[in-house]
Amino acid sequence: MNYTLHQLIIFSEIANSKSITRTAEKLHLTQPAVSIQLKNFQDQFSIPLTEVVGRQLYVTDFGNEIAAAAKKILDEVEAINYKTNAFKGKLSGRIKISIASTGKYVMPYFLTEFMNIHSGVDLVMDVTNKTKVIRSLEKNEVDFALISVLPKKLKVNSVELMRNELFLVGGKQITPEQLAEGEHLLTKLPLLYREEGSATRNAMETFIQKNGFQIRKKIQLTSNEAVKQAVIAGLGISIMPLIGIKNELKAKDLQIIPIESLPISSMWQVTWLSSKKLNPVATAFLDHLKIEKNKIAKKYFAWTEAYR
Template identity: 35%
Template sequence: MHVTLRQLKVFETVAQHLNYTQAAKALHLSQPAVSMQVKQLEESVGMPLFEHAGKKIQLTEVGREVHQYARTIFQTFEEMEDVVSALKGLDTGHLDIAVASTVNYFAPRLLAAFSRSFPSIDLRLDVTNRERLMSLLQNNETDLVLMGRPPDDIDLEFKPFMDNPLVVIAPPGHPLQNQRNIPAKRLSDEVFIMREAGSGTRLAMERYFDEQQIEIRPGMQMTRNEAIKQAVRAGMGLGVVSTHTIELELETGRLVVLDIEGFPLQRHWYLVYRKNKRLSPAARAFFDFVMAEAQHIKDEPV
């Protein structure tokens, strides 16, 4: 089987986008040129790599296998570049970081500080939800992930780098606003704006209510913290969020934190990567930087 790196790169890009036009734009090639490279690769493999489902394309079983090997090959090339650069004494390299959407409230400050210390390292950031973070970890598609509690069903290395307290928020003027040490059972009378199923915040919230033997009265379900905060401000219910997401709202009096028994729920942010993964020099530099500087940078005035 005769396969070129160019064919693999074109195929890997099409597989990533599942769209020939978008892949052509990403590669700065014409669509016919992309189609030709994929066709030549399919001829070498001897089987189709894509199949059409209406107007869309998707990977065949063989395509999925080839895609996995292609990703591994290009990840290995990046690791080689980083190692060679390190041996030359250069603070260079590529670094793919994925973060939970809640982490992104302080991640830009963290990445900016890191870039000032290591200006030659090329940083790429993916802000996404917990489900996609687990997919990235499962498929080893990113260098490091910053997230809440790591999943138990993937072999991972992880280390906590910052506290992540969760609190109950309410609109100003809520009847419970000025009460102290409110019994947990009082929450059974309240409606809660919920994060999507599977999110770290929702898992922690559901665990708390189960321990207190309280049934949650769910209101609307939101996929972003900003939407939850707006819904709470509008009086649609209470919410459970990270304190890192409400600094501005507390300063301006747009939201209040209720003094609920058992809250804040003490959680942590973790640095996570696949077990047995060899961190590149750039990834190791970022790991060490976050462990040493994250809390200090987060607490700095904006």
């Protein structure tokens, strides 16, 4: 056997994604380079690691065994790197965070300084909808979750970062006369929703039900960015988080439709299981947040005050 760490990394990702294309994208390689390394790795075994049925790549039972062994080896290599940094007196390890999709406009600003100070720390950040964020938190798959509404069924601790406010938003096609109609536009124009499981969608539906609005037409899209582009194109209007539309408001591609009962307001919170024993990296990150969060929020998000 003469396989390399590079081949183990590539095969481990292939086993995870079941795709040469996605592996190439994630590892920033070309597809031919991934295919060559897979072939070179396979040549060292007399039993197939993968098979292609139709156009779909599958990992064999033997391949899954090798992938599990490869993961253990890669974890040990990673541990060696962390221990080396720790011996040098550097904070070292990995921090895993799952964030609700609109949290991508927030979390990076609260991470940057910490990551720059601690070069020995690696970051894994998963961006998904609220339902999946809560699931990863519940299964203890992450150190922290960034959410705006705390789960009722889990015992968690949290640190508040900043306000999350949702406004009714339309494209530049909305006339001054329509703007003056305010909430009545909700019953006249198509309303764009996020997918099931989205915290933004849950907030929208609660707001609409509470106020008794009769929606004329609903359109569902699966990301905040897709909703934003659809509103810009004039497909409809939507209730959206202010933090995600700064540039579009500035460019006048979007405009806020004034409604007395809006914005819907909550707090972005970094959350973790109460029973979780935080590692040194996670503890250091929490300490950093508690000290720096107000300064960071003021530096990067003071512009939101103009819309309140």
